Amino acid sequence: MDGVFAFDDDIDGGTRSDWDIGADEIIIQNTVTYDGNTNTGGSVPTDSSSPYNYNSSVTVLANTGSLVKSGYAFNNWNTSANGSGTAYIPTDTFSITSDTTLYAQWTINTHTLTYTAGANGAIVGTTPQTVSHGGDGTVVTADPDDNYHFVEWSDSVLTASRTDTNITADLSVTASFAIDTHTVTFQDYDTTELKVEEVNHGGSATPPADPERTGYTFTGWDIAYNNVITDLIVTAQYTINNYTVTFNKNGGDIEANPTTKTADYNTTIDALSTAPTKASYTFINWNTQADGGGTTFTDATLVTASITVYAQWTIVQHTLTYSAGANGAIVGTTPQTVAHGSDGTAVTADPDENYHFVDWSDSSTQNPRTDTNVTGDISVTANFAVNPDIIAVDSGPSSLDRTSFVSDTWFNYVAVGSDDQISFSWTDPNSPSDDTFYYELNTDSGDTIDGTEDNITNPYIDDIVISEGTNYFHVKPQNGLGAWGIERIFILKYSKTPPTTPVVTDGGATTISLVQLSAEWVSTDAEGIADNQYCISTDSADCLTGTVVAWTSTNTDQSVVSTGLSLSDNTTYYFHIKTQDALGNWSETGHSDGILTEAEESSELANVPGKPEDENREKDEIKISWDENSNLDGTEYYAKNTVNGDHSGWDEDTDWTSKDLKCGKTYEFKVKARNAEGIETEYSDKAEIKTKSCPELLIQETIDLITFWDDEDDEEEPVENEEFFVPLIPQPALAGNWSLVSSSPMEKFIALNIPKELAQLKDKLPQLEKIFQDLGLTKISDIEEIKNLKIALPKLDKLPDNFIVAKSEKGKIQLETKLEITEEGKVEKITSTLANQRVSLEIKPEGPVNRISGLIAFRSRKISEAEREKFWEILKLNTALAEIKEELILEKFEYNDLDGDGIYTAEIKTPNNAGEYEIITLTEYQDENLGTQKMSLTMIIDPEGYVYEKIKGREARIADAKTSLFWLNSETGQFELWKASDYSQENPQTTSADGRYSFLVPEGRYYLAVEASRCKPYKSEEFSVTEGRGIHLNIEMKSRGWLLKIFDWKTIIIILISILLAYNFYRDKMRNNKKI
Structure with missing residues (x-):
């Protein structure tokens, strides 16, 4: 029994534990509490009589605190918040036997929705409607009468159908309607809009002013524009004009024949009239102006108006030709064209050097000469004679x-x-x-x-x-x-005066270089310095002894930097300079003050290793070796196979084996070295070494566009498939007598062996036809030679019918697609990308479709057992898919053609886990003959790359490693940080605890750089990426030293500071002891 216990104050002494309390000595009291029960305003009532004695009468209070709840009305009180207890209304009484809480009970408000139709329409749906506060109404529609349309509701809602939601008050609205209007467009002959008018249904339009068209006459409109009941386009009508061309003889003697001709606007006459004639003149052409200043008129001239054209004349011309005999030339214009009776221009007979003019061939001695009043052609030659002259x-x-x-x-x-x-x-x-x-x-x-x-x-x-x-x-x-x-x-x-003695200035009083000295000097001469010479010796007077550089010319330069020297340390060297003027006069020798060599000590560098040599060759590996470096200690070597990118890493060994190679293939190797301080040399010369031949006849050399790779799984460390390119070469002819088989039956035989799907793809993709030709499919009897072959298709500029293309990064990167002919002769299309990527799929059907749908499934043999069990649990939830065994459906999706260009697009997100998945597309054609067609695209999800450090032979993933990708800008020729934001990615990326990173990039040339605490910075070799490929190399980092493996740099600093503080404390204590 709960309640308040009250004790009598007259209980006699003793401890509380010794009390013997009788029932008549205890008073039990109970409380009454009021609760607003989610009220939104007001205050709860307070019972001033509470607490009450047990079993006494309680009168229930009214809502004295004016409790309110938004959207609700106060109803009564109840002993339970949800109303399941005892209900009380104000002034009710009850006997209290325990502490009691009375909860306010609320009744939700209701509102009325009234929808009214204005003139020329009606309301479809329930009106009025009664809706609880905060509830939703039902849909109503404003339905216009014939030839009318809905405009708006009186509360400015513009949609005819409306469903009012979250009602908090009464609503009364009216729908308004308006008569339908039609657009009447008046247009000119070339569709230029002349007027656009909105006309009420059944009304008439008003045409614009009659339009004008050059060369035509307006005749009216093509259709009626009264009683308009639909949108109309009314077009202006015209007839073409006809014009006259008049031919004027313009001073001629005989008229043209005929003198007039006609032509429609902007057309030509059938032919020019016969030209008129004029004595002593020649007819040239017709012109729109009598003086010839207009436009030439021909039978190709377009007639745009009635016009008169005038004959053009030219007077008869004569030719004046002036020629030079031997040892001279003509100065002036020759030949000259001169009108009859006019004058020529002056010409001069100009003799060569040591010659003079004699006369012209017409006996004239005039020079220069000008022929006047010319009435016929003239042709004359100038004669010349030699002068007395000096020749030497x-x-x-x-x-x-x-x-x-x-x-x-x-x-x-x-x-x-x-x-x-x-x-x-x-x-x-x-x-x-x-x-x-x-x-x-x-x-x-x-x-x-x-x-x-x-x-x-x-x-x-x-x-x-x-x-x-x-x-x-x-x-x-x-x-x-x-x-x-x-x-x-x-x-x-x-001149007899030599140049001034050179004043020589050394490049410095001392130098740290043992291979280079420099100097400059000043020496002048009135005729100029033609040559400067210098020598270097340890003798301050001349170069007779201790000569380092013998006399050497600098031509006209009065400074020199002499390089490639072999100087001794702590030795003084002198420049000796002499100069020569343009007449060959030599100056006295000038001398420098001397330069003292004081070379710095430098680290011994590792020299470039020798060219790698073949130590041992097998069908799948090559062992190379090289001479030991000349450094005393600490030299490391880095050997690289430049064909497949494999390398040894830095190691002190002078041999290395490159493994997992292809038989009968040539590989290139090179080696570089670094000394104990990490200073690297250049690479050695490359060595080309070929693996042993394959055991049977294989394709050996290279052909463009054909790619092979190994499909074996590597659970421990997935590696991107190796790619290389391989051409066919002719095989040696077989011995014996052979007859050539006709090509026609051979081609038919071959065609029977090519899978139907592959033949269809060949027709769709012209690039594939060339690949087959390069592969020799026109010369072999079956398809066996290209089974298990993957053919990398080039980037598609135009999407063929019924072919799926995958793109990433909002369509910016087209993923590479390969074709594989399996052992069963089946053609598979394969693409690859990274996990959790947005990929756009595009397909162009060959005809109208009802629907194009797709699904993503995975092939169980490509995932772990744990992942397989997980997906089987998902499948148990969908009995419709229980029959699926090898393909497990992960997602369904639809293709859409939103822009109506005939290309259907779907956007998917690639699965989280690395593995092999299949994208199945079903195209349901409207044409029953085409039916529903299925297409498959295999998508390989590549694993992400990771950054790690080897500790005791095991890989330890590195967190917080900054991984940066650099891209070669083809315009500048410089590498720069790849702008990943253009492709919805980040660069640089910081690794998490698993050390993972990945980039999906367009075609280009790249390198990776990684920085991590306690590790040396890493920079990869440059590498090329084809369109739509991921970058996910596994990168091994090298530790900076043993101390940083145990402590990070912050910890080391704290330790050093602690040591210094302890030492300082110790010193202070010692000083205090001395004072005592």
């Missing part, structure tokens, strides 16, 4: 010491004595006995010979005094008839 000049200090020289070059003769003298000689090809030569030597560059200078009849002169600098020797011949030749001027640049 020699120079020298005397007649016995003459040397030929070229004008405007330096001449550096140094004369004996105080006077510098020079001699000249020349030749005269004309008549030496008749010629007199006038000459002088001065500093004037122009013509200076006027006949008053010294002269001589011999072709030489000795002992002319010359000064340093630029001089001009002038000589001009005159023959016995008084005719002058051309004055010749020869420039002599004469």
Whole structure:
């Protein structure tokens, strides 16, 4: 019994545990409590008489606290919140025997929905409707009368059918209707809109003003536009105009025949009229203006209006031809065309050098000449004769010491004595006995010979005094008839002064390099420096001893960086410099202050290993070896098979075996080294080594587009299938007598062996036809040679009928599709991608369809036993699928053609688990002959790659590893971080506890980079990716050192700080002890 116990205060002493309480000494009391029971406002009543003595009478209170609940009305009180107890209304009484809580009881409100139709319509559905507060009404529809349409409800709702939901108040609305209208469009002949008018049903439209069309006359509209009961397009009607062309003789003597012709607008006349004639003139053409300033009119000219065209005339022309005989040329226009009676333009007979003009072939000596009042053709030739002239000049200090020289070059003769003298000689090809030569030597560059200078009849002169600098020797011949030749001027640049002694500056007082020295210097000369030479030695005076570099020219450069030297450490080296001017004068030798070598100590680098050699070859592996490196200790080697990408990793061994190779195939190998400090060398030269031949005749070489790979499962570490390309080569001819079989029966025989599905695909995909030709399917008797072969199809630019294409990343990446001919001769289409990816499937049916549906199933042999049991549990829930054994349905989906382009699309999400799945597509055609067709696409879900570290021979996955993918930008030629956001992915990715990562990328060239704490940074080799392939390599990271394997860097810092604090505390204690 619950309640309140009240004790008598007169109980005598003793401890409480000793009390003997009688029933008449205890008063039991009970409480009454009121509860709002989900009220939304007000307050609960409080019974001021509570608590009550046991079994006393309680009067139930009214709703004195004004309790309210939104959407509800107060009803009564109840001893149970859900109303299942005893109900009380206010003023009811009851005898209380225990603590009691009275809960407010609520009755939900109701509302009325009233729907009314305005004029020209009715309401379909229930009206009015009574709906509980917060409840939903039923659908009603505003139904218009014939030729009317619904407009809106009075509360602005625009849909004719409405269902009002979550009702919280009464609703009364009216539907309004309007008469139907029709659009009448008036358009011109070219569909240009002239007017658009909305007309009430049964009304009439008002046409626009009559339109105009160039070359046509408007005749009316093609259809009536009154009593309009539907949308109309009314088109303007026209008739074409006809125009006249008039031919005007324009001063001619005889008219054209005929003088007029007609043509419809924008067409041509049938032919031009016969041209008129005019004496002394030639008819050219017809023109729209008499002066020829208009447009030429021909039988191809389009007539757009009535027009008059005028004959055009040209006067008779004559030709003037001027030619040059030998040793001359014509300056001016030749030939010239001149109108009858007009004048030509001036021409000049221009003789070659050492020649002069004589006369024209018509005996005229006029030069230049201008022929005037021309009345006929003229053709004349200019005659020329040779001049007396100088053809050579020699120079020298005397007649016995003459040397030929070229004008405007330096001449550096140094004369004996105080006077510098020079001699000249020349030749005269004309008549030496008749010629007199006038000459002088001065500093004037122009013509200076006027006949008053010294002269001589011999072709030489000795002992002319010359000064340093630029001089001009002038000589001009005159023959016995008084005719002058051309004055010749020869420039002599004469100097005896050498360049200044070079002032040399070393590239520094000291250098750490033992292979390179540099210097620069200054040396000048009035005539310019033609050559600079240097040598390097350990002698500060010259290069006679301790020579490192012998005298070497730098041409005109007055600085040098000498590389490739072999210098000694702690040794001083000197540059010695001399220069030469344009006349060959050498300067004195200048010397540098010297450069002291002070080389730094450097780490010994590992040298590039030798070319790998064949140690041992088998059908499926090759062992290579190389010479040991010259480093003392710590050298590691990295060998790589560049064909399949296999490598040894960094190791101290000088041999390595590349395994899992193909028989009879050539592989390339290369090796690089690194020293103890991790400094790497370049790769060695490549070695090509071939595995042993296959045991039976196989396809050996390469053909484009054909791809083989191994289908065996690798449960421990899934690896992306290896791909390589293989061509057919002709086999040696067999011995004996053989007859050639006709190609026609052979082709029929072959066709019988090719599966029907493969033949259909060959017709749809022209690329497949070429692959079959390359494979030799036109030359073998059956399909056995290509069983278990996977053929990689090229990217499809146009989708063929009944062929499924898979795309990812919102259609940006087309997944690669391969064809496989199984042992049973069945054709399978295979694609691959990563788990949890959005994939778009596209198919183009060959005709109208009712529906295209699909499903995703998995093949149980490709998954673990645990996964298989899990999916069987799912199947037990669907008895309709209980008969399925090998294919387990995971998802169903539908294809849709939303844009009406004939291509149906479905979007699916790939399964979570790696394995082999099948996508089945069912196409239900409207044509009963086509029926329902099934297509299959095998989808391989590749495993994700992961980052790991080997610890005691076992793999430990690495969390929080930053994995970055870099892409080669073909435009810049540089690698850059791949922009994954364009393909709904992240880059870089941070691994979780399982170390996993993956990228799905378009075609291109890439490399991976990984950073993880306690590990050395990782960078992969560059690799190429075909369209729609995933990147999921398993990456092994190398530890930085033993300490970081135990502690991370933060822990190490904390330990170091703790040690320093302890040491500081110890030092303080020691100082305090000393003070005591």
